Amino acid sequence: MLELKLAYRNLVSAGLRTWLNVVVLSITYVLIIWHQGFFSGILRQSEHDMIKDEVGGGQYWYKSYDPYDPISLDESHGIISPKLQSMINKNEATPILIRQASIYPNGRAQSILLKGIDPSQKILSIPSGKLKTDGEALPILVGRRMAINNSLKIGDFLTIRLRDSKDAFDAVEGQIVEIMNTRVSTIDNGQLWIPLKKMQEIVEMNGEATLVVLGQNVTGLSDSPDWKFREQKLLLKDIIDVIKSKRIASVILYIILLFLAMLAIFDTQVLSVFRRRKEIGTLIALGMTRLRVVRLFTFEGAMNGVLAALVGAVYGIPILVLTAINGIPMPDVVDSLGFALSGNLYPLYSAGLVIGTIIIVMITVTIVSYLPSSKIANLKPTEALKGKIG
Amino acid sequence: MKNLILLLFIVSSSIGYGSPPSGEEVLTKIDRNFTSKNHISTITMVIKGRRDTRTLKSKSWVEGNDKAFTEYLAPAREEGTKMLKLKDELWTWSPSADRIIKIAGHMLRQSMMGSDISYEDFMEDPELRNVYDSKVTGEEEMNGRSCYVLDLIAKQDNVAYHSRKIWVDKERYLPLKEERFAKSGKLLKSVEIRKVFETKGRWYPKEMVLKDALSSGEGTQIIIDSIDFDVTIPEHIFSKASLRR
Numbered sequence: 225m226l227e228l229k230l231a232y233r234n235l236v237s238a239g240l241r242t243w244l245n246v247v248v249l250s251i252t253y254v255l256i257i258w259h260q261g262f263f264s265g266i267l268r269q270s271e272h273d274m275i276k277d278e279v280g281g282g283q284y285w286y287k288s289y290d291p292y293d294p295i296s297l298d299e300s301h302g303i304i305s306p307k308l309q310s311m312i313n314k315n316e317a318t319p320i321l322i323r324q325a326s327i328y329p330n331g332r333a334q335s336i337l338l339k340g341i342d343p344s345q346k347i348l349s350i351p352s353g354k355l356k357t358d359g360e361a362l363p364i365l366v367g368r369r370m371a372i373n374n375s376l377k378i379g380d381f382l383t384i385r386l387r388d389s390k391d392a393f394d395a396v397e398g399q400i401v402e403i404m405n406t407r408v409s410t411i412d413n414g415q416l417w418i419p420l421k422k423m424q425e426i427v428e429m430n431g432e433a434t435l436v437v438l439g440q441n442v443t444g445l446s447d448s449p450d451w452k453f454r455e456q457k458l459l460l461k462d463i464i465d466v467i468k469s470k471r472i473a474s475v476i477l478y479i480i481l482l483f484l485a486m487l488a489i490f491d492t493q494v495l496s497v498f499r500r501r502k503e504i505g506t507l508i509a510l511g512m513t514r515l516r517v518v519r520l521f522t523f524e525g526a527m528n529g530v531l532a533a534l535v536g537a538v539y540g541i542p543i544l545v546l547t548a549i550n551g552i553p554m555p556d557v558v559d560s561l562g563f564a565l566s567g568n569l570y571p572l573y574s575a576g577l578v579i580g581t582i583i584i585v586m587i588t589v590t591i592v593s594y595l596p597s598s599k600i601a602n603l604k605p606t607e608a609l610k611g612k613i614g
Numbered sequence: 615m616k617n618l619i620l621l622l623f624i625v626s627s628s629i630g631y632g633s634p635p636s637g638e639e640v641l642t643k644i645d646r647n648f649t650s651k652n653h654i655s656t657i658t659m660v661i662k663g664r665r666d667t668r669t670l671k672s673k674s675w676v677e678g679n680d681k682a683f684t685e686y687l688a689p690a691r692e693e694g695t696k697m698l699k700l701k702d703e704l705w706t707w708s709p710s711a712d713r714i715i716k717i718a719g720h721m722l723r724q725s726m727m728g729s730d731i732s733y734e735d736f737m738e739d740p741e742l743r744n745v746y747d748s749k750v751t752g753e754e755e756m757n758g759r760s761c762y763v764l765d766l767i768a769k770q771d772n773v774a775y776h777s778r779k780i781w782v783d784k785e786r787y788l789p790l791k792e793e794r795f796a797k798s799g800k801l802l803k804s805v806e807i808r809k810v811f812e813t814k815g816r817w818y819p820k821e822m823v824l825k826d827a828l829s830s831g832e833g834t835q836i837i838i839d840s841i842d843f844d845v846t847i848p849e850h851i852f853s854k855a856s857l858r859r
Contacts, residue, residue, distance in 0.1 A: 295718050331830020332664070333725070383828050385802065390771040395800035395828065 227516060231523035235531070238492075242528065245488050249532030249585065252481045254540035256581050259478070261544065261571035262552070263471045268572050269407070270463050276349045277408045279459040280437035284308055284317075284451040289434050297324055298387065301432045305448035308436050316442045318345035319433035321423055325386035327416065329374040337415045338386060340423030347439045350411065354402035355419045362398035362422060367412025371403045378403060384416065389428045396426060482585070486592045493525050493596040504600055505609035518597045525593020529586045547571050637748025637764050643787035644780075645741045647816045652677040655841040656687075661729045662832035670727055671839075679741065681852040692727065696857045697736075704733055707857035714857055729834040730803070730826040734774055742766065745773050756781045756790045757808070775802065786810065786817040793827075801827040814843055 235242050275281075289300035304312065304319055311317040321340040326333050341348075343355040350365070357363045362384070366376055376382070378400050385395045398418065406412055424430045436451070497504070507517050551568030635643075652675075659670040671688040682699040686692040694709040704717040722733045742748070746766035754763050766778040775794040782789050792805040804827055809820035818841060825833030850856055 295721070326828075328828045328830075333826065333829045335724070383800070385796070385828060387774075388771075388797065391774065392768070392771055392776050393774050393796045393802055394776075394798050395796035395802060396798055397800075 227520040227523050230520055231527055234520075235524050235527050238496075241492060242531070245485070245492055245528045246531045246535050248488055249485045249528055249589070250536035250540070252478075252485045253532060253536040253581060253585060254543065255481055256478050256585075257540065257573060257578055258544060258547070258571065259474055260471075260577050260581070261548070261573040262569070263467060263474065264572035264574065264577065265570050266470075267464065267467045269569060270467065271460055273407045274410075274460060274463060275440070275456065277406050278348065278411050278437075279456055280318075280347050281440040281442050282438045282456045283454045283459060284436040284438070285454055286434055287450050287452055289322075294324065297322065297434075301389075301429055301434050302450050303431050304433050304436065305451050307447040308451060311438070311442065312342075312436065315346060315439070317436050317438045318342050318347040319420065319436045321420060321427075321429065321432060322434040323386055323423070323427055325384050325416070327374075327382050327384055329376060329382065334374070335414070338384065338423065339415055339417050340420035341417055342420045347437050350406060350417070351402055351404050352417065355417070357401055359399060359401075362396050362418055363401040364398040365402050365404060365417035366400055367409075367415065368403055368405050369409060369412045370415060371400075373413070376400055376403070382416070386427065388426065394426055482588060485585075486588060489525055489528055489589060490592045490596065492528075493521065493593050496524065497521065497596050497599060501603075502609060504603060505605045505607070508603070508605040509609060514600055514603065517600050518594070521597035521600065522590060522594045525597070526586065526590040528593075529582075529589035532585075533582055544571070544573055548573060634750045634753070634762055637750050637766075638743060640750060640762055640764055640782055640787065641743035641746070641748050641766075644782060644789060645743055647786075647788055647818060649679070649741055650816075650843045652845060652847050653841055653843045654845055654847065656839040658837040658839055659727070659729055660835040660837070661727070662835070663728070664831060668728065670729075675847050675851050677847055677852060682736075683851050683856065686727075695727075698852065698854060698857055699736065700852060704736070705854060705857060712858075714854060730824050730829070730831065731834060735803075735824075738774065742778075745769060746778065753784070754781060756783075759786075759790060760784045761790060783810075783817070786812075788817040788819070803827055804833075811838075813841065816843070 286300050286302045288296050290296055301321060301323075308317060308319075312319060318341065323338045325336055325338040327336055328334070341350070341352045341355070343352050345352055352365065355363045355365055361381065364382060364384075371377065380400045382398050382400065383395055384398055385393065388394055398416070404412075420433075424432060504517055507520075508514060512520075548571055551570045554569050654673070654675050656671070656673050659672065661668045661670070669689070670686060670692055672684050672686045674682060674684040676682045680699075680701045682697075684697040686695040692708075696707045698705045698707075704722070705714050706717060707714045717733050724732060726733050726736060745768060747769055748764050748766045750762050751765050752763040754761050761781040761783055764780045764782060766780065768776050776797040777795045777799075779793045779795070780789045781791040788807065788810055789805075790807050790810075793801055794803040794805075796802050803825065805822055805824050807819040807822040810817055811820045812818075819836075819838060821835065821837045823833045823835050825831070
């Protein structure tokens with residue numbers, strides 16, 4: 225196609241002007257793909273870690289349990305139903321009992337959630353096995369964030385004050401046996417984990433739990449109206465919604481980047497049409513239809529997008545591959561966002577993401593290139609040859 | 615024979631005089647000091663934290679064991695904050711929030727105005743004999759006063775503090791010291807009455823220090839500035855509407 229050949233030649237001969245546009249546009253490509261991959265990575269990693277450490281294959285909640293309602297928490301416990309108990313016996317599920325309690329690190333009272341978990345469970349990948357000890361003190365497992373926030377270390381003793389099922393105060397001495405390094409802050413901040421049986425004895429709730437976590441790919445319906453099933457998708461919904469909303473917010477960044485790149489291309493196109501009016505007139509005089517001339521200029525602009533994709537690939541692919549393999553170290557501050565993000569984040573780049581980004585940028589570039597060129601459609605060749613336009 | 619009867623009478627009388635009263639009797643006399651049909655009091659609370667000391671002033675209207683209304687008078691930050699207790703329910707209202715908040719569930723365990731007293735402590739039945747079985751286990755001297763030492767064990771399982779130990783002034787039947795224990799026997803709270811006063815035939819604490827035994831603070835000092843027993847309190851005081859007034 226003549227227009228394509230001419231467009232390529234014109235574009236390359238424009239030199240620095242072309243390359244400036246191409247570089248700006250290529251940065252836009254790489255940043256959009258990197259940023260989207262970053263959010264896809266957060267989503268994948270958060271889901272994976274939450275399923276592994278907290279959510280399992282879904283959970284059964286005692287009927288009155290609502291994790292966002294601390295007022296009803298102390299009433300949210302009940303006898304595990306026979307069907308759930310049989311799943312627990314077959315290692316297909318694990319019960320967790322939750323009570324509110326207070327601890328006194330460094331002599332300062334602090335409200336916490338006390339969670340009882342079976343030390344032998346294999347459903348969640350938290351190191352509950354460390355709670356199997358022969359020591360006299362109650363073994364306690366804490367998360368890294370909890371340990372840092374309260375200056376706790378392995379071997380430290382803690383007094384835990386809590387209420388039993390009849391609302392009488394009790395206070396027990398516990399010893400920290402392990403500090404777990406979980407990326408899931410919702411099982412870490414403000415929480416202590418102790419052996420389930422011991423906790424049931426202390427609070428006089430034998431055979432009771434607040435929730436039962438199912439293993440992956442385990443299905444089964446409870447035979448009790450007291451236990452309500454919460455599927456995995458529902459338990460992950462909050463975090464997915466937060467990440468999606470952050471992703472939508474990041475679109476503003478893409479719009480700004482694209483706007484800057486498009487502004488450069490638009491300017492170049494306007495300048496081209498203005499400076500090359502004699503050339504346009506000559507082409508029309510030589511028999512090229514106005515439509516073909518418009519196509520030529522549109523191709524010239526759109527080719528910026530193609531060149532930018534190629535240039536972006538040259539430096540972008542190594543950067544993106546490196547970050548995907550080695551991950552991006554996350555500062556501790558991101559813990560406060562509530563995502564399972566501590567340690568390294570591994571962005572996830574999919575073919576759909578790359579192709580989708582290229583298509584969006586190409587369409588935008590083509591539209592922006594066409595708009596100034598469309599003026600040529602009304603151009604009279606005699607006036608164009610004289611250097612007049614519009 | 616007459617001499618023998620007289621001797622027996624003297625011996626039995628002296629035994630009766632020397633033997634300590636039963637725990638129940640002591641608690642009844644303590645409750646007589648502490649409980650009243652109603653009272654209005656003004657209290658200063660000095661909260662000694664790790665970094666600073668805060669002083670709060672409040673006025674309370676109390677009717678029996680079920681109704682209490684407290685308004686904070688100072689400092690400026692807390693001025694106007696009110697608290698209403700009706701049976702086992704508790705509400706607060708503060709001018710800044712202008713909302714009535716029911717204190718329930720875990721909130722009851724929180725410290726009241728940052729003091730060593732929790733809302734639960736505030737909600738407790740003040741009549742010890744209703745809640746505890748008691749036994750006089752000894753006699754000790756406390757602040758220069760001769761005291762009975764009583765061990766109290768909760769009558770039912772649903773009592774916040776499973777056991778208590780109290781040192782009661784033998785003459786005034788006012789506890790001078792109290793320790794409150796968890797089911798495991800761990801000391802949770804201690805109360806020390808440092809000054810007392812007599813009003814209308816009853817002995818009452820003038821100054822006491824309440825301390826959460828598990829935390830490292832110096833405790834909360836409570837000073838009774840004034841107290842009037844058996845006064846007339848309008849019924850509207852003990853309504854939620856009065857929180858906003």
